[in-house]
Amino acid sequence: MLLLITKAEPTLERFEHPNLGRLVQPRHYPRIEDTAKKRPWAADNDAFNNFNKENFTKMLNRLSGLERCLFVAAPDVVADMDGTLELFEVWQPQIKEAGLPVALVLQDGMLPNNIPLDKCDAVFIGGTTEWKLGIEAAAIVKKANDREMWTHMGRVNSDKRIRTARAIGCKSVDGTGYAKFTDKYLLNGLNMVRYMGEQGVIF
Numbered sequence: 001m002l003l004l005i006t007k008a009e010p011t012l013e014r015f016e017h018p019n020l021g022r023l024v025q026p027r028h029y030p031r032i033e034d035t036a037k038k039r040p041w042a043a044d045n046d047a048f049n050n051f052n053k054e055n056f057t058k059m060l061n062r063l064s065g066l067e068r069c070l071f072v073a074a075p076d077v078v079a080d081m082d083g084t085l086e087l088f089e090v091w092q093p094q095i096k097e098a099g100l101p102v103a104l105v106l107q108d109g110m111l112p113n114n115i116p117l118d119k120c121d122a123v124f125i126g127g128t129t130e131w132k133l134g135i136e137a138a139a140i141v142k143k144a145n146d147r148e149m150w151t152h153m154g155r156v157n158s159d160k161r162i163r164t165a166r167a168i169g170c171k172s173v174d175g176t177g178y179a180k181f182t183d184k185y186l187l188n189g190l191n192m193v194r195y196m197g198e199q200g201v202i203f
Contacts, residue, residue: 001197002070002172003162003189004042004152006179009034015186019194021070023174026055029062036066042152042172043072047105051075057094064098070150070172071103071122079128081109085116092119103152111136112143122150125170129155138168145169157185159192166196 004023005011009031012022022041024032035041043063045056056075063069074091077083084107095102101121108131117123123144125132132153141151150172153165157175165173173193178186 042070076105
């Protein structure tokens with residue numbers, strides 16, 4: 001299990017850890033080429049902070065063809081299933097054309113049989129807190145894991161949430177708390193994801 005943080009290479013090097021990865025965003029991807037040479041990484045789309053088409057496209061161009069990418073989250077609309085699926089159909093081909101694996105950001109109302117899993121390389125659990133911790137999100141993760149896709153949960157900022165993510169089968173997590181309060185929380189978070197990874201997956 002991996003903990004992905006939105007930090008640049010100097011911080012990642014300082015906290016070197018086998019369970020540490022990087023999450024870049026359209027407003028933050030310095031030295032991404034260096035990251036891609038030595039550690040797993042993924043890219044978010046900044047939809048939670050007002051999606052910007054131009055910035056996302058610039059980021060895609062920079063990331064194109066880089067190694068060790070786990071996923072690029074296709075643009076989504078927070079807590080809006082229909083809006084997210086519409087955007088996915090627009091951006092999925094562009095992400096794939098850049099040579100990058102694409103993730104569908106899961107939102108309230110999505111089920112294993114009403115989303116285009118055949119067009120995804122990964123799923124990213126978004127949505128409201130109640131939904132993301134419920135049975136629908138867990139069912140989608142189960143089906144994605146059965147297809148050997150990457151599975152990720154966002155907004156994970158506590159040991160309890162890490163345990164929940166691992167229990168439903170997520171392979172990675174991220175949370176702003178580990179990026180904002182790195183020295184206080186990151187090492188504990190890394191040790192927790194390592195421990196949970198050693199315990200195996202509980203469905």
